[in-house]
Every structure is written in C-alpha cells, then in structure tokens.
Amino acid sequence: MPMNTKKKIGILTSGGDCPGLNAIIRAVVKYAHLKDWDIFGIPRGTDGFIDVAQGKVEPESLKLQPHGYDVPGVLQGLDILQFMSGSVLGSLSRGNPAEEDVTLDIIEGYKRLELDALIAIGGDGSLDIIYDLAKKGGWNLVVIPKTIDNDVAFTERSVGFDTARNTVTQALYDLTFTAASHERIMVVQVMGRDAGHLALHSGIAGGADCILIPELCPQLTPKTIEGMCKYIAKLRCDRRKFALIVIAEGVHGLNNQKDTYIAETLANLIREYSHHLCSNGSNEYQGLDEIDTRATVLGHLQRCGVPSSFDRILATVFGIKALHLIEEERYNRLVIWQNGCVESKSLEQIMPMIKWCHQENSCPSPVDPEGFMVRTASSLGIYLGESNHD
C-alpha cells in the first residue's frame, strides 16, 4: 500500500451541467478534509488552468473547504452542496481547445498548482479532450462520468441521468391530463444527444404510447409516420382518445438532417398525414379524424432539479472511489457503475474504442436494440418505429 502522504488534488466539471455535480464535489472535499489533503476547485472546466497560468487567479483561492458555501443564520453549517443542481465550479462545453497556446496554458496552469492528481467530472464529449490533455501534460487523471444522456461507455450509470429521468417522467405525467382533456396527441422532445436512454426510460415510466429513439428509428420516414398514424387510429378506436409520443432529439428528420425542433416536425407530419388518411375515407382511419397535435420541447429543464437520492448516492460513491484510486496511486482510470457496484476501468484500455466511435460519429454507448428495456417497451405494445412493429 502506498504511504499516505499529503496530496494536492484538482477537481473540475466539464461539459453540460446536470444534477449531482455538486454532490460529487462535496464528497471529495469531505473525504479529503479527513485525510488532510488539499482540494483545488478549478473554475470553468479546463479554462481555470489558463487563469492560473496567466496569473489571474491565486492558487490558494481555489482551495475548497467543507461547508465552504454555508447559508446564513441558524442553517449555518448546512452542507447544501449535496442538494444543489448545477456546478459551483462552473462548467465548459465548448469542445476541444484547438489552439496550441491554449493547450500549453492549460498544462502550465496544472503545473503551477503542483497537483498530484486531477479528478475530471465529465461526459462522453469531455472524455476525449481531458484524456488527450492529461497525456500531453503527464497528469494523474481520474474521470467521473456525468451526463443526463447516460452515454458514457463502460458505465451502466452516469451521474445526472436518474434525476433527468424523473424530471421527464413527471413532465409526461403532467402532460397526460392536458392531452386527455383536449383529446390531443402530445409530442414530447427529450434530450440525450445521439442516445435514446433518457427517452426510452422516461417514456416507459411516463406511460408513453410511442417512443422514437435513434437506435431504432434513426430518421423519420413516411413509413414511420404512417405506422404511427395507424397506431394512433387504433388507440382511438380502443377509446384512448389522446396519445403521448416521446421523441429523442437524436432522431433525424425526413431528409436525414438534424432537426432542432424534431418534435414540432413530427407533430406537423402526424397532423398532415392523418388528415390525408382520413380523406381517403377508409373506415380503418375514422379514429384519426380531427386529430390535433402539439409539441413540447423539455429542453434544459431536464438538466435541472434537486438530484434524486440515487444520483446523490452515485455522486457520493463515485467521488469517494476517485479519492480511493488516487490514494492507491491507480491513475488514468474511469470510475464506473457495474452490476450495482462501483468499479473502475483503465482509460488506456477503453479510450481507443471510444475515440474510434467519435471518429465514426457513432455513439459509444447506445441503447441495445435487443436489450431488456426495448423488449419491455415492445411487450407493452409501445410503438417504437417500423422495425419493432408488426
């Protein structure tokens, strides 16, 4: 076992924010305090290192203390970080620091802080960037996965996904009543980048009738629209006059282009096509008459909210695991959640596959089309696109 020498550890949050980031920071600071180690909170992702390199920030001012963000009055001492969304350190989702000068400044900033290790809290997009920087700078890196998309490879869960799943599920529940009152079709656009985890999970939990995810329905096609319309007609004949449709933002439009408002596009297509089917006069489509559709884009509300208890636990377990790895001097690892346990993986081993996926523009951790979640949805009779529909 390595000796327990005093360590200086940096921590930063990179990429889009999500619930649970502050709970990770809290856990890391608490454990480090017990060990008498110093934690340096790097502001605004790797940009904080640039400020240090350029002398704009004094290293001492970055030291984090437990209860460093106290509220006043009788609640003083309340460690509120566990419950707060966002990141107290700020985050950066700007992509790769292309300019060599910037990279050199980042590496210089790390050096000036004389860090023994860095804990980077990031999603799939940040992994590549931080890994390359760490290699260039010779950093001792530990990465904690976070993202509402749940698309970080080799971990079953990332911090933030569970809370977002609850948020979307609640939104679907709420929309059910307005949909029912007006006998409308509500099309709800859910985040997730190129992955459909958030749409699939919350769609099942929220009682959706149709769920379109990029893994099963990469783009809208006339066949999919027709299939949905027929499916909705059948629901209406069966006396369910309203419907909830969940569409993941990663599903492309009819021309296979990315569509920022894919829910709006789908709502319009369903309205137009259903009216076209009705005008054909076939009895099969009578239920579609006067169909009314509305689109809702949940947007960044999915990244907000008090972290769920699972996300707080995951955040805390991941934060402590990161420090345990550093204590054991097992660096350059990704902390992961596997079979209900915390583990870690060597970045050296997993990065080639992740980088290859990024080069190919494919998601490194998509929904398994043959997996139990898809089979569950399919067995419930949820419409998942033409490939999963008889």
Ligand code: F6P
């Ligand atoms: O990766 C998290 C995420 O919220 C995605 O689901 C979404 O596509 C993207 O970030 C939005 O990014 P931005 O906040 O930069 O608009």
